[in-house]
Amino acid sequence: MGKEKKYCYEYPRPALTTDCIIFGYDFGELKVLLIERAHEPFRASWAFPGGFVNIDETSEEGAVRELYEETGLQNVFIEQLYTFSDVDRDPRGRVISVVYYALVKQSEYKAVAGDDAAKAKWFSINKLPKLAFDHEMIFDVAIKRLKSKIKYQPIGFELLNEKFTLTELQQLYETILGIDLDKRNFRKKILSMDILIKLDEKQTNVAHKAAWFYKFDKEKYDSSSLFTLLTPK
Amino acid sequence: MGKEKKYCYEYPRPALTTDCIIFGYDFGELKVLLIERAHEPFRASWAFPGGFVNIDETSEEGAVRELYEETGLQNVFIEQLYTFSDVDRDPRGRVISVVYYALVKQSEYKAVAGDDAAKAKWFSINKLPKLAFDHEMIFDVAIKRLKSKIKYQPIGFELLNEKFTLTELQQLYETILGIDLDKRNFRKKILSMDILIKLDEKQTNVAHKAAWFYKFDKEKYDSSSLFTLLTPK
DNA sequence: TTTTATAGTGTAATATTTACACAAAGTTAA
DNA sequence: TTAACTTTGTGTAAATATTACACTATAAAA
Incomplete structure (x- = not known):
């Protein structure tokens, strides 16, 4: 068993992933949570948490699940950002990603990724490391969205305490x-x-x-x- | 030959489609272009033009291509709207759709779908027929986006003549x-x-x-x- | 009890938004 | 050829919103 390719289709299909830009706010700094990749491709690079969407869940459910699995976070503000579908964005083949962004309350900020194997770490948005895949482009879209959104929707509260x-x-x-x-x-x-x-x-x-x-x-x-x-x- | 299922993967994958809400403006009315479906599912129902994304094109390229194939339109304003991924949104199986919206100039309005087999027709947004799939939900998102976008970006010009x-x-x-x-x-x-x-x-x-x-x-x-x-x- | 640090408050000047009406310029009809 | 019709194009005053700006109150620490 193991790597049987048993799901077959008449036409080729892309793999579907989801990623999540998780914004947090601490000590007057806006931060994002990154995961150090444990496997190839981009092993040991930093990337936004994410993964493959299961066949029986929506992309949002997948994002929420991955968020929980990789960071322990639950019940956060989450919203669809954009879908990235460049043909060569993933060296493993055709992979499209429906990307979300999440806002984490300060009260939960420290609780993030308490347990797991993957290394999760908050980075100030002004001091980001080099990112895997097309995640730098994704970040640019996310920060632009956050800046414009906060001007007309009260989402800022999601980054503070109650x-x-x-x-x-x-x-x-x-x-x-x-x-x-x-x-x-x-x-x-x-x-x-x-x-x-x-x-x-x-x-x-x-x-x-x-x-x-x-x-x-x-x-x-x-x-x-x-x-x-x-x-x- | 014909229906061989020759593309095989280790895990199941959703099919990827793209749809496009095409807005036009004529005689003081805002309209959208619908296609009467020639095949099941939803045969003879009206739907937004769209189709499967090829494995070697981005979702946007797919949207632009479908737009051209189904309506003859080229060089229109097009922008990603949202990705719809409900598990049961398509009776044929797991299909996710990256949806775009397009704005068509009045000068091109009448040229739309001059040739093709599929029946394409403009409908006033106040008199839409029943739509296939989850296209009513998609329409709601699109009209909301258009209304809010026109307030802060000069996209209105895309609906008028030069x-x-x-x-x-x-x-x-x-x-x-x-x-x-x-x-x-x-x-x-x-x-x-x-x-x-x-x-x-x-x-x-x-x-x-x-x-x-x-x-x-x-x-x-x-x-x-x-x-x-x-x-x- | 003095110092330090931040909270909390009002007003005048400026800029923006709103409400509102009529003369000018073509075309059509008498 | 004149009158009627239709839509264009324009200014101003009042109301509202935004901006700039400085000092007293309060709590803890020295």
Whole structure:
């Protein structure tokens, strides 16, 4: 047994894979999770986690499964990014990849890939190693999407804790967009959107005035029509 | 010969198809091009043009090729929409489809599907027949994308002639967005973007004051950073 | 109790968006 | 040839949104 080629078709078919760009945010830096490949091709290179899609699952189910298998992450924000189908993108033959991107909350950031054999590691997006396959192109598409998406959809919350301060939120926006925002204007704007709930709880153990915590009001957002554009300073 | 199953793999593989939602604009109506299926499954149902992706072409190349084969269209605006991979979306088995959408200029609108055996027909998006496969879901994604994209990228020009009047452009936006726009404000805004070139040519044979023609200044657009949002009246 | 660090707040100036109406220019019909 | 019809093309004032900007409040640490 072993390598029998027992699935036969009238015409050649590509293999179907899925990959996932996992964004995390920590210490004011935007990061992505990479896996050091254990096998050829690109053995010992870094790559986005991913793998083959099973015949009885959708590409999204495959992405969610691979994400769990390779990192232990569950219940994360995940969204289809793009499908890459260049003929020579994989030296093993014709392989197309339906690529997703995921946003990981800070509370789960450290829990990532606690167990596994594969080496998983967070990299600051400014200090990425050389990547396997066409993953550099994939990354470019992903970061561009994240930057544009955060301007009109409140996905930033997916990268913070359940509770966050307005300063944390502002810093996240500043990091992703790569621009400075005015504190008063940022607060005015984000609060006027009416999608934040101010909690009855402050920071503790900080060597300065404690900030109030907020949480994202998903229900109010879902019922409102469209998030408006956050404009830079 | 004929139906030999000579392409064999270690694991089962899905078939890869591509489909294309072709938008056209005529007489103030937004339309899509549908093909009446000649074969099972869904024989005699209407569907978006598409077909199997060859093993030596990208999904986009496949979409462009199918578009040409089924409609005669060439050199149209085309962009990846989404990949659909539901396990049961095709009764023939596991088939995933990388779907594109295309915008067809008015000047080419009538030339569509001049020759072929398959029946191709434009349908107003408000009067679509029942569609094959999961094409109704695909249509929903496509129309949503078109509406949101036109607000921040000048893709509307792809649906008009090379030369158009500002009133035509305004009506196109009104049709796609489903809202009325103020003439003076629309003109002010679109002209301030500095992506239109006023031609030295007017309408002829109209029973009223002739409007000036404009064309889209692609070079100026490409070199500018980002198209700003067109806001409704 | 002083220092340090960050939170939290208002206003005036500027820019953008909105609402709104009529004269000009062709064509058609009387 | 004139009048009626139809659509083009234009400006301004009011309302709204965005921007720039600085100091007091609070908690912990020194």
